Amino acid sequence: MLDIQNITKDYGPSRALHPVSVSVDKGEFITILGPSGCGKSTLLRILMGISRPSSGEIHLAGKRIDPLPPEARDIAMVFQSYALFPHMSVEKNLGFGLRMKRVDKAEQKRRIAHALEICNLTALSARMPRQLSGGQQQRVALARAIVMQPSLMLFDEPLSNLDAKLRDSLRAELVDLHRKVGATSLYVTHDQAEAMAMSDRILVMNGGRVVESGSPVDLYRRPKHAFTAGFLGLTNLVPVRAHGLQAALPWDGDPVLLTEERNGIARMALRPEAIRLEKAHHSPAEVTSTTFLGSNVLHLVKVAGMELKVTRSGTEPILEPGARVAIAIDGLQHLLVESDSVEAA
Amino acid sequence: MTALFNDRRLQLLLLLAPGVGYLLFFFGTPLFQALRESLVTDQGDFTLMWYQRAFSRPSMVRGLTTSLYYGLAPVFVSLALSVPLSVLIRQSFIGRKLFNGLYKLPLAVPSLIAALAVIILAEQGGFLDRVLAHVGLSLPKIVRDDAGLGVIFTSAWKQVPFMTLIITSAFAAIPEDLRLAARAFGASRLQTFLRVEVPLAMPGISAAVLLTFIGSMGSYAIPDLVGPPSARPLSVLMVEGFKNGKFHEVYAMGMILSAFAIAVLIAYYTLTHRIGPQAVTGDER
Numbered sequence: 001m002l003d004i005q006n007i008t009k010d011y012g013p014s015r016a017l018h019p020v021s022v023s024v025d026k027g028e029f030i031t032i033l034g035p036s037g038c039g040k041s042t043l044l045r046i047l048m049g050i051s052r053p054s055s056g057e058i059h060l061a062g063k064r065i066d067p068l069p070p071e072a073r074d075i076a077m078v079f080q081s082y083a084l085f086p087h088m089s090v091e092k093n094l095g096f097g098l099r100m101k102r103v104d105k106a107e108q109k110r111r112i113a114h115a116l117e118i119c120n121l122t123a124l125s126a127r128m129p130r131q132l133s134g135g136q137q138q139r140v141a142l143a144r145a146i147v148m149q150p151s152l153m154l155f156d157e158p159l160s161n162l163d164a165k166l167r168d169s170l171r172a173e174l175v176d177l178h179r180k181v182g183a184t185s186l187y188v189t190h191d192q193a194e195a196m197a198m199s200d201r202i203l204v205m206n207g208g209r210v211v212e213s214g215s216p217v218d219l220y221r222r223p224k225h226a227f228t229a230g231f232l233g234l235t236n237l238v239p240v241r242a243h244g245l246q247a248a249l250p251w252d253g254d255p256v257l258l259t260e261e262r263n264g265i266a267r268m269a270l271r272p273e274a275i276r277l278e279k280a281h282h283s284p285a286e287v288t289s290t291t292f293l294g295s296n297v298l299h300l301v302k303v304a305g306m307e308l309k310v311t312r313s314g315t316e317p318i319l320e321p322g323a324r325v326a327i328a329i330d331g332l333q334h335l336l337v338e339s340d341s342v343e344a345a
Numbered sequence: 346m347t348a349l350f351n352d353r354r355l356q357l358l359l360l361l362a363p364g365v366g367y368l369l370f371f372f373g374t375p376l377f378q379a380l381r382e383s384l385v386t387d388q389g390d391f392t393l394m395w396y397q398r399a400f401s402r403p404s405m406v407r408g409l410t411t412s413l414y415y416g417l418a419p420v421f422v423s424l425a426l427s428v429p430l431s432v433l434i435r436q437s438f439i440g441r442k443l444f445n446g447l448y449k450l451p452l453a454v455p456s457l458i459a460a461l462a463v464i465i466l467a468e469q470g471g472f473l474d475r476v477l478a479h480v481g482l483s484l485p486k487i488v489r490d491d492a493g494l495g496v497i498f499t500s501a502w503k504q505v506p507f508m509t510l511i512i513t514s515a516f517a518a519i520p521e522d523l524r525l526a527a528r529a530f531g532a533s534r535l536q537t538f539l540r541v542e543v544p545l546a547m548p549g550i551s552a553a554v555l556l557t558f559i560g561s562m563g564s565y566a567i568p569d570l571v572g573p574p575s576a577r578p579l580s581v582l583m584v585e586g587f588k589n590g591k592f593h594e595v596y597a598m599g600m601i602l603s604a605f606a607i608a609v610l611i612a613y614y615t616l617t618h619r620i621g622p623q624a625v626t627g628d629e630r
Contacts, residue, residue: 070525070528071529071530071532071533079522079526096527096532
């Protein structure tokens with residue numbers, strides 16, 4: 001459906017986007033995840049057509065779109081700022097794109113009514129944007145994109161202006177709507193929880209490059225790069241000595257079992273929830289900090305000159321700072337593939 | 346005393362006093378004085394004679410229509426120039442900074458100097474006429490001409506930078522995302538401008554139009570120097586009347602001028618309210 005081929009963007013001598021190639025299938029929900037300045041917004045602006053790529057091509061539904069102006073692309077966008085037209089009612093906002101594309105009036109009415117209904121906005125159709133709450137405005141922005149029935153829907157951090165509770169409920173609504181509408185969607189965010197909860201596939205970006213892509217489960221459990229491991233949730237980067245299907249940890253204890261054979265020095269991304277702690281009075285490992293977070297407890301454990309992050313269920317007994325603990329690692333572990341180019345920036 | 350200061354209405358009055366009090370004193374008092382003086386005879390008796398004269402004397406009626414003409418025509422010309430100019434200023438081009446400074450120059454030139462410059466440059470036998478004579482052409486009469494083109498041109502020259510400054514700010518205040526949203530939803534550049542930018546900049550455009558209209562309707566130096574001797578606006582007639590000691594008549598003319606200015610403002614507000622954003626976007630209310 002969407003095929004991005006070797007897109008780059010240069011601003012003078014500096015390169016904002018290194019060659020990026022992505023394919024998105026019809027109906028797929030893909031998220032571009034990365035920190036500020038990673039190039040995700042540049043890629044979005046190029047897709048929208050408000051910025052021209054320095055090289056590369058973009059094909060949408062079999063048609064090359066990168067030389068086309070924004071209005072000639074079959075793309076709708078949901079903005080972080082909502083970008084609702086303040087001088088138009090909710091209904092007129094929804095109809096704006098349809099009027100521009102000269103969609104038949106009866107069809108306009110039908111699509112608007114449908115979008116209002118599925119976004120729970122029917123009762124608010126006559127309201128002006130200033131009369132709506134933040135969450136309602138974002139639902140209007142979403143409905144405005146849905147009425148267009150575009151080949152591609154772009155989302156530019158649409159939930160980041162909302163408070164945490166509203167963000168959670170709208171996130172669920174978005175997933176539900178995507179299931180109902182089935183539009184091919186490209187979602188840009190720096191919020192890893194949002195990316196993991198919503199996406200079929202996540203594209204992790206850093207320093208203008210795609211670090212790696214994969215399903216949320218794959219990227220979380222088996223990241224190839226330290227950047228991905230660190231950006232998607234908490235992690236411990238532990239140097240290990242691998243030998244076949246086993247790896248020795250930098251502290252005394254049983255070797256860790258690996259998912260694939262490796263030999264030599266490598267790094268492992270150990271998730272805090274994969275580490276088990278048990279009280280052991282003569283162990284060299286010591287709890288240095290304990291933070292109660294409700295559903296779980298975060299401990300910092302000092303061992304072999306490192307500080308490990310460990311999470312335990314909130315229902316387990318809380319280990320006080322100073323407690324000596326034995327460390328055990330659950331399940332098979334995965335070693336990182338080191339690559340300077342993606343980690344440096 | 347403390348109880349007095351706790352009175353809510355008194356508190357509000359005191360809080361409003363610096364703003365409203367200033368307006369009442371410096372604008373209200375002279376206006377009231379002018380109204381009072383326009384309604385009394387030299388002996389101090391009530392009369393409507395001065396108004397009757399103003400509306401029955403042909404020179405006065407002509408003065409009134411000329412004032413309106415000199416008030417409105419330059420505004421239309423300035424608006425037609427200022428809107429494209431404010432769009433141009435937002436674009437990036439070589440020399441933009443210099444252009445941005447240069448176009449504001451007329452703001453610093455007093456009306457009197459502008460009028461004199463137009464006379465020297467554009468009068469028949471003036472600088473431009475003599476330059477054109479070298480190639481066998483002559484300049485049409487645009488200074489002190491019957492249509493008042495010289496006045497309109499000079500007033501517009503003075504107004505364009507002021508209007509452009511306000512309209513540019515109004516366009517600049519529109520969030521970039523709204524332009525992008527319009528484009529992303531299928532609007533061309535022109536459609537985005539007409540359906541999103543102009544309606545949203547309307548408050549700024551209205552303010553610019555009203556301020557320049559009031560300025561040019563009451564202006565004296567430009568119509569006196571560049572305008573035709575046959576049609577003199579009320580402002581010029583008022584100065585002449587003042588010089589001849591016809592104070593009551595001058596006050597009456599001043600009140601009429603103010604009333605017409607207010608009437609035009611009300612009409613303009615009503616019109617822009619009715620053809621506001623909804624009309625521009627093709628939506629019915």
